Amino acid sequence: MAEIEAQFNFLFEPELLAEINEVAEVGTFEADTIIMEIGQRIDALPLIISGSIKVMSEDEKGNELLLYYLETGDTCAMTMQCCTGTKRSKIRALTEEVTTLAMVPAQKLHEWMIKYQSWRSFILENYDHRLSEMLEAIDNLAFHNMEERLYKYLRDKAMVTHSAEIKMTHYQIANDLNSSRVVISRLLKKLDQDGKVKHHRNLIEVCEFIK
Amino acid sequence: MAEIEAQFNFLFEPELLAEINEVAEVGTFEADTIIMEIGQRIDALPLIISGSIKVMSEDEKGNELLLYYLETGDTCAMTMQCCTGTKRSKIRALTEEVTTLAMVPAQKLHEWMIKYQSWRSFILENYDHRLSEMLEAIDNLAFHNMEERLYKYLRDKAMVTHSAEIKMTHYQIANDLNSSRVVISRLLKKLDQDGKVKHHRNLIEVCEFIK
DNA sequence: AAGTCGTTGTAACCTAGGTTACTGTTCAAT
DNA sequence: ATTGAACAGTAACCTAGGTTACAACGACTT
Structure with a gap:
């Protein structure tokens, strides 16, 4: 798919891009569509091709809080959690605007960790990025x-x-x-x-x- | 080193344990020792063999906040950030009690990602665990x-x-x-x-x- | 034109929790 | 025994921000 290549060709080597094209299911969503709900299980990792996604937390009483945004080239670190185990989502993810995602089956996520250097870097950097944003959210709450x-x-x-x-x-x-x-x-x-x-x-x- | 095997032999395969034993520098620290300071650069990943570590954030004015604890079998996800790039630590880590660490050179971290399934799982699960704890910290601040x-x-x-x-x-x-x-x-x-x-x-x- | 609904402005009020100040207690050092 | 330092109890006060209530405004339908 042309869009995947346009957004990810600087990140991934050609072989990996080809594999992604082969197995990923690409979907486009309206603004304000819930991509993932709290408690939901999921078996695919979303790569954001275009658009943006708002990631929120919620307490028992329904109070909400924005955690961070995901944009083109990001993936949902919280979803990786679901993919690695049998855990359920602790967050809600919803589109901010019209957004196109490529869903990669969880199994591939692990295969590619062995095969592709660029995929390993991508996953690790994404985790890092998300941890930084979570820390920023904490600092905002605690100190401002x-x-x-x-x-x-x-x-x-x-x-x-x-x-x-x-x-x-x-x-x-x-x-x-x-x-x-x-x-x-x-x-x-x-x-x-x-x-x-x-x-x-x-x-x-x-x-x-x-x- | 016997302690590493005792704590990690259920987690890692024998070959990896042997490699860790070979390259890791093991050190024991008093209680209340700062292992990592904000702004510090680091080129080794600490594996916690025994004891516990307190991870804190701080703002410009010196206000502090506890983020989470690290215990036996954990590693510092925030340090992985330092190892993957040239970034500096955003957190302070200090021992809660007498604590023994094995320091693994950053380079090995990446080699083992290719070689050992158990290492990949360990790293990913650690990231997951830390993200969960950061989310918990956010929920505490926002909703309680x-x-x-x-x-x-x-x-x-x-x-x-x-x-x-x-x-x-x-x-x-x-x-x-x-x-x-x-x-x-x-x-x-x-x-x-x-x-x-x-x-x-x-x-x-x-x-x-x-x- | 009139009614309805979602949105905003504003006042009055309340409470959690931060701040300052002062007291008393424990304990170690001399 | 006396002093000084760290620690804890408590009262009085202040402010950010949450809550309730109500009025006004715009945009729409009928």
Whole structure:
């Protein structure tokens, strides 16, 4: 498939690309589609060809928290967990926008670890990357107040969508940050007054990214 | 070395154990020794033979937070990051008690990925385990109040030390939880009244674990 | 035009937990 | 026995941020 090659040909050697093309099932999903649900079992590893995916955690009471985004060239480290054992997903993954995935059967994941240097590097680097992002999430929670977390959230969101304009309601933002709508409205007003964002109905602009 | 075999012979095949014995440098460290510091570069992977290690994060202002413990049979996933690239450590690792480590040169880490199935499993499972613990840390921070976090901390501490008695000051506990001494004293009093712990000077007993 | 629904602004209030300050206790050193 | 340092108890206070309530606004359907 042309898309796989376009995104992964700098990462993988030709033989591996050929194998991926052969066994991977490619699928395209609408925005806001749940790719993986908490408690779900899965036997394939998703490679993200285009689009982006939001990875969230949830507690018993249904409170949610955004962990990180996956983008082109990433894979879901949390899914690797499912593939290596018989464990169930601890996270929810949903598409942020229209997203194309290549699903690689779990068995191949292990075969390729032996065969291809580039695959080993890919898997290890992905784990590293995810650990770093988890650590970043922890530092955010532990060491920063809600205003700082909100601003960082808006910046990150602008970066994955490649746009200074964020089309979200205050309620949706509150949910990603495990906060409440009123608090987000309050802090957005403050960020607006401080000249960091401009906000309108259903739309927030991050000044830093306005061209 | 006899200790390596005793701890890892169920995990690794004999050939790999022999190789580890050959190249690993074994060292024993006092309690409260810093094994790895934030910003430090490292070119060897530590396998924990006995004892336990506390892994912490820190912000610019010096605030600290306990991430997780490493115990016998674990390795430091964050160190693997250093070994795979030229990255620097984002965490601090220090011994909780007298701890013996086998240091494996980074280069071997990659050779063994090709040669030994058991090594591949070991590395991947370790990454999985660490990701799970990071997720647990995030859930604790995001979804639980300080009283719950404190109680969980005490239980975890009792488990790694294999003792219902915890010899720590309130100040030390506060530091691990990124809180303050007064708050910990307040909450310990409450946990004591609720019959969950008994506390004395420099000593806390977790009722649940008292034989 | 009127009604409805999702969204936002804002005020009033509450609580967890951080901060400061002061007291008393234990224990080691002299 | 006296001093000093580390540790713990407690009160008084403050603030971030969560909660409830209500009004206003825009966008839509009828």
